[in-house]
Amino acid sequence: MSNTMQSHIENGQDGVIFEKSEPGRSNPCQAPRAVEGSPVIPASLLRKTVPMLPEVSEMQAVRHFTRLSQKNFSIDTHFYPLGSCTMKYNPRACNTLAMLPGFLNHHPLAPVETGQGFMTCMYELQEMLKEVTGMQAVSLTPMAGAQGEFAGMAMIRAYHDARGDDARCEVICPDAAHGTNPATAVMCGYKVKEIPTKADGDIDIDALKAAVGPQTAGIMLTNPSTVGVFERRITEIAKIVHDAGGLLYYDGANLNAILGKVRPGDMGFDVIHMNLHKTFSTPHGGGGPGAGPVGVSDRLLPFLPVPMVGFNGAQYHWLTKKERPQSIGQLSAFGGNAGVLMRAYIYARLLGREGMPRVAEYSVLNANYIMVELQKRGFDLAFPSRRATHEFIVTLKRQAKTLDVTAMDFAKRLLDYGYHAPTTYFPLLVPECFLIEPTETEDKATLDGFIDAMAKIQHEAETEAAMVKGAPYTLPSRRLDDVRAARELDIVWRDTET
Amino acid sequence: MPFIPHTETDVKQMLASIGASDIDALFDEIPVELRIGILDQVPAGLNEMEMSRLMHARAAGAQPLCFIGAGAYEHHIPAAIWEIVTRGEFYSAYTPYQAEASQGTLQLIYEYQSMMAHLTAMEASNASLYDGASGLAEAVLMAVRANRKSKSKRILMPATVNPSYRRVVQTIVENQGITLELIDYQHDAGCIDLASLPVEPGDVAALVIPQPNFFGVLEEVSGLTDWAHARGMLVVAVVNPTSLALLTPPGEWGEQGADIVCGEGQPLGVPLAGGGPYFGFMCCNLNHVRQMPGRIVGRTVDADGKPGFALTLQAREQHIRRSKATSNICTNQGLVVAAATLYMTLLGAEGLARVATTSHLNTQQLSEQLTTIEGVEIAFASPNFHEFVIKLSGVTSDAVLDALLAEGVLGGFNLSADYPALGEALLVCATETKTTADISAYRDALSRVMQTLKGGAA
Amino acid sequence: MSNAPSHLKYAQSHEWVEVIDDDTYRIGISDHAQALLGDMVFIELPEVGQALNAHDECAVVESVKAASDVYSPLSGEVVEINETLEDSPELVNRDPYGDGWLFTIKATDRSELDELLSADGYIELNSDSDD
Known part of the structure; x- marks a missing residue:
């Protein structure tokens, strides 16, 4: 890996696309023919300067962006054990079949009779997601996990409001929650109350009991939790919150660990969002697009975001605010990230009912295997008394203290060994942590290679710490100066630059 | 197993390392009463060939000529x-x-x-x-x-x-x-x-x-x-x-x-x-x-x-x-x-300007042609970009759109629900993807549809 | 342990207060706080003339890895802000008790000073959480 990357750095082809631009170069083959006639638009509304966009040939563009792609780690090229992100293999068939012209050319506002094949897929996906989550209904429309969270909390608010229960102003979040949880609660007009996690990784039930009351709108939980363990007293937690009149929100970030084994609906949750780019293997795409469908219990049924897909026995059709007047409303201009939903649908059908529990089983097997093997090689686990779920946490606090080699240094050195780093410094409550999630699609030899690399870096940290602290050495860039990036903000290329 | 690479030997070795009897033992922290059986409502898995056949069938069907915009636009994609x-x-x-x-x-x-x-x-x-x-x-x-x-x-x-x-x-x-x-x-x-x-x-x-x-x-x-x-x-x-x-x-x-x-x-x-x-x-x-x-x-x-x-x-x-x-x-x-x-890289400023100008001029051409039809008039006498509103008289927008679809044309977006003051009105778009022949095809179809519908009403 | 000059008073939320005269006080963040936050990249200050209550959020110090609210230790009116921080936020790292001061306040309730910690008390507070 390092050799091919190195050659790209050194051959002088690395500038930004604007540096390859020359006035007068164009791609007439990709643009429409020049037409006669001038715009019927008053001069005062017309643009007077030509925007600075690149002027390059098609080949220059293709080469530039192909080379850029080669500077990325990706699942297709590297083991990518990024905890909480479920970087599993994205089957090619999902992409190929979702990009059939009949789907790509379908205008979202075209009459439903022209898109029945597409609508069938959406309806069946709703039904399958209901089944795997144990919820009463599903809306596919949220465009990412964070928007699913927003929809979930907005529904909880709509539920309390509809009952005239307007004193509920607080949402409880564990201190280990994803940062989106508190941010979402605030977007829905709630105050956030944090409760602590105990040393064994479970929620502090006494703190929860003390925290709930008539002011409690709900609790936001991830289970398995963000510290990589299953919340064992979940049924009791559900009872405490429900008894106080609050609702339970399930952050589906870690659904991969329990797919086909346990269902959030059975645990007592009222609303769940799913990250289809995690559990249902749609591409992460360098940071999106995602999809964050939401499922609900009976209580929240009327409030689901629209549009949803309905079926009247003869035809699939959209359900809008007209049919669902209590809905929290629309979250996107159209129906959401349809192309992502199509990929998830295809993946779910390829797995089928027998393939879904296997996802949980083998992702948990892989995680426990790495966990035990790293422990055998002397690494400290954050929760040594617990089983791993699909992920687990190693803490490098001891290395940071005794060798001055931090989790960040380990992460950067792993890149030199050809492994993407695990999630670092999340959750915040475990110092110098690595959150490691191998996923079910990795084979044992790859896991062994990663374990060996970790052991080698540990040895390097003990013998040549300065070298580790300078890593990486073999990538397109050495460590980047992010202080300079923030202080001397350069976020737009200007033609004065050289 | 689909997308899972483990051999039986791998699994045995991994479980031995962990010290677990079987994979199920790894789920022993989950309360037994929460565990579920088979997911009845999820169909059995398909292989790639079967799935491909299913999806090709669902993607099939005639592609009507699209004159809908309203926030999503058909452009040529290099x-x-x-x-x-x-x-x-x-x-x-x-x-x-x-x-x-x-x-x-x-x-x-x-x-x-x-x-x-x-x-x-x-x-x-x-x-x-x-x-x-x-x-x-x-x-x-x-x-x-x-x-x-x-x-x-x-x-x-x-x-x-x-x-x-x-x-x-x-x-x-x-x-x-x-x-x-x-x-x-x-x-x-x-x-x-x-x-x-x-x-x-x-x-x-x-x-x-x-x-x-x-x-x-x-x-x-x-x-x-x-x-x-x-x-x-x-x-x-x-x-x-x-x-x-x-x-x-x-x-x-x-x-x-x-x-x-x-x-x-x-x-x-x-x-x-x-x-x-x-x-x-x-x-x-x-x-x-x-x-x-x-x-x-x-x-x-x-x-x-x-x-x-x-x-x-x-x-x-x-x-x-x-x-x-x-x-x-x-x-x-x-x-x-x-x-x-x-x-943006492939088109550059010049290419993008051609897309914009061609779409704009096609739209002018379309609006001129459609307003030659009786019962069709332009709603607003203002400069526009690549969409315009037509008002229809003597017919409903829904009936017109249905009849146009039967002629293989997606005739536009019905504005009546969002803007009742406009009466029966359509928002119509023609981008650079529309040829003179496409534009004529729309005019001819709308002309027939208006005649038929008004004739039927009379 | 980072330093905490003995002539200053400290809030538990890591602000320091320096007496300028009878009712005017200068406020900044402690050496301990700047070290925890790391390299500063941006400081958002209150406006001159702004009225503050004690414990109000009144500024934000932003480093590469964190953005932290600054709470006013005292009630009063902001009379001066350290405008050099706009271009040189690193002063908060380099000289937290000197050139890296944040703002000056004309206090309305001197008794609020009694709620603040001495340098020894502040150092002791941080030694608990420091390991």
């Missing part, structure tokens, strides 16, 4: 774009948390930000938001944060903004005490009447200005911008990116330019695909950049002093600011943005 975008290195990478291992994605976003800033004539751009509608909601939230002079949470929202966008903004901002006050439009011109705006609107955080507006009509953006600025409001521009090759960019509206620019990025190389994934773009000037939601990439240097790229201004974001973040957004629409970046 072949190179999705070939490159779906390369595994872009397709299966994640958010660039490890900058050294993500220089490809990071540089691409930097180039995207640069292109969007140049196109809108603004100083800064983020790495994108989910779509145009939710992007406008984020812009409204940002305007309330950024307007330090205003204590109010009032937003002026013209009725000429896409009604779907207005509904999305309502959903997203209503729990934060923000109120959207509707501004009516001139019913003969189809745009905001500057003269009818109040001289003293009171304390308002921002005015939203669409260009072109939902009817395809061009607003008097400079006058509106100056009116808003003179009253302490920020200006949020919602624009079509294709049109910016032709129209005054928001950074140059009025004396000072718009403050926040957002819009739907789909026209830039993204397929219609039933409504998504698309992307929302957002730009602003540097004075407001810390209030902007979403990821931002900066150019910096590495330990050897070589140029490189990294996420920057991250302290605004939810994983650090948690409940005080500018937004709960934690992704962008990475892959779709890659497509847009390639699109």
